[in-house]
Amino acid sequence: MRVLLDNFSKSFGTTKVIENMTLEVGHGEMLALLGPSGCGKSTTLFAICGIHRPTGGRILFGDRDVTDLPSQARNIGVVFQSYALYPHMTVAENIGFPLKVKGMPGEDIRKEVDRISGLVHIGNLLGRRPAELSGGQQQRVALARALVRKPDVLLLDEPLANLDAKLRLEMRSEIRRIQRETGITAILVTHDQVEAMSMCDRIAIMKEGEIVQIATPAEMYNDPRTAFVAGFLGNPP
């Protein structure tokens, strides 16, 4: 589903974090919001989630104006840096929980949990509890739980930040594979330019609440519009 931020603004009290941002993410596209810490990436993503209400502008999913809708009514899947799995539940119960809340019958939940855990490659972990999983496995469970309701949009905020270097590399390609296989529209927030370049169709580089350039990874690399963009892409953190 297409996502459109139309003249989106967000302030906290008198602090203006985002002013008049317009951004379109195409159906089936994976877009990175890339920029240094504090530039407003999470604020933007939280507004798309429905956690923050915009102080100006509109947010559209397809033709539907979701600006005033709560998170639950937006049909989104979210994965944040901390996995926030329910520790007392098994993997299967964690993944099935969003369906249980919706009132789906147990037999149907089992089918959907099987389907999504096959896609995310955790079919062998369904009986375990989160404490018995590695960081990468926990993150796969969080992804499965985010995707089980077949959301229109997948929102990822620094999803790899808690993983060690090897797992981060593995999960980069895994998240991209899953995004491609499901064809879901996805927005990835990251401060890591290599992550953005290797995972996304397009990158929106942000600085102090503004998008300074939006382009494919190749275009961005070959033709950075400003010294800030060139510097940011050239200097790994």
Ligand code: ADP
């Ligand atoms: P990023 O995700 O790019 O690191 P954030 O979107 O979290 O940046 O934050 C952008 C700016 O907005 C920061 O200056 C931050 O202090 C401010 N900010 C974020 N959330 C709040 C809030 N709830 N109240 C006040 N200021 C906030």
Ligand code: MG
């Ligand atoms: Mg952030």
